[in-house]
Amino acid sequence: MSEPLLSARNVTRRFGDFVAVDDVSLSVAPGEIVGLLGANGAGKTTLIRMILGLLGASDGEVALFGETPSRATRARLGYVPQGLGLWDSLTVEENLAFVGETYGDRPIPVPDGLAGLSGSLAGGIGLGRQRQLAFAAALGHSPELLVLDEPTSGVDPLSRARLWDAIHEAADSGVGVLVTTHYMQEAQQCDRLLLMSQGRAVAEGGEADIVGSTTTIAIHAERWQDAFAALDTAGIMTMLAGTHVRAVDVSEEAVRRALGDIPAKVSAVKSTLEEAMVARERGR
CATH class of the missing domain: 3.30.70 (Alpha-Beta Plaits)
Incomplete structure (x- = not known):
């Protein structure tokens, strides 16, 4: 097997006396789609923030591309946060140009589905198109790993299907994908699942393993x-x-x-x- 693009080994995160993530291990290999499941408050977003190096682990180790998370390792991944990370007061084209410049002046083309909206402000194009824009921004620098936190929340079924087509296309090209989702139909599209509850990993594997x-x-x-x-x-x-x-x-x-x-x-x-x-x- 290929070396994992990301690995979290027995990571724990405490906030005072509160344990948000408790002894969780996770890995994502090239071309693999790993689903991170759990109710609100299960610790999924906290775990992602530790994986990205935006939040330190109280215990355990996190590695991105075999290294401690850093600005250099984050440059090799694409990230779509729950809040999408877009600038509402910039146009579609300006959002992509800004992201492209942060990765070394890489032009990111406006996706075909947004071509007629390139001059529109991102804050006014609707949630489904905003998520499409966020995906284009995350994929524009050809990342080796995608980290997607509830990437299809709140969008219509057709838009959700199109976004998952983009996820599968990226994985087919060798990109590793870590995705959180509340939708069971989406979970069934993942190669492997990790179920979290109250900060702990309570089940891992394919659908059959989770059903048990x-x-x-x-x-x-x-x-x-x-x-x-x-x-x-x-x-x-x-x-x-x-x-x-x-x-x-x-x-x-x-x-x-x-x-x-x-x-x-x-x-x-x-x-x-x-x-x-x-x-x-x-x-x-």
Whole structure:
């Protein structure tokens, strides 16, 4: 295997008595898309800031391209933060020109999808196009590694699909990608996943590894609201897929007992990635 482009070994970050990241290890190889998953507050962004060298680790080691993170190593990666890192008062073309100059006077062309907006202020082109612009800025200097923090948050499905096409195209050319996301469809496009909860890594691997031994019972009831309420009252972890109720990490017998006289069809089904994540978040 190729040497990792980035590696974090047993990194911990404390803020006083609060531990934001607790003994987490992570690596990304060339051409690999690694998904970093977890609820808000799980420690994902803090971990990314340590990887970039913007925040020091309290314990553990971080390496970018085999070196301690520095201005020189950051010049070899492309970064799209949650806030996108654009200048709203500059035009699309000016944003790209500014970024290009920071990487040694490298011209960054305006993407085809934004060609008609090159003279428009970045703050007024809409969130989907802003994210497209941020991707163009991150990719303009031909980085070896992409670090993307919630890169498609808040955009429509078509824009999200186009941005993921750009991610896959970069990975196919050998660029390593670390991406955080809340969308399970996006997580399924990653080669490997790391699930964080309350600052700790609680699962790692492919989708099957994350799902692991999680079990799910599907409940089909004409009055699904009654079924949901009964299961919830019984303390059973309950989720909805449309109007189909799904109970996670519980036996069929316990589900039938909680439903009581409510007529319903009950059957074991394959757990989804989202259900496995929720189960691990709750320590099941």
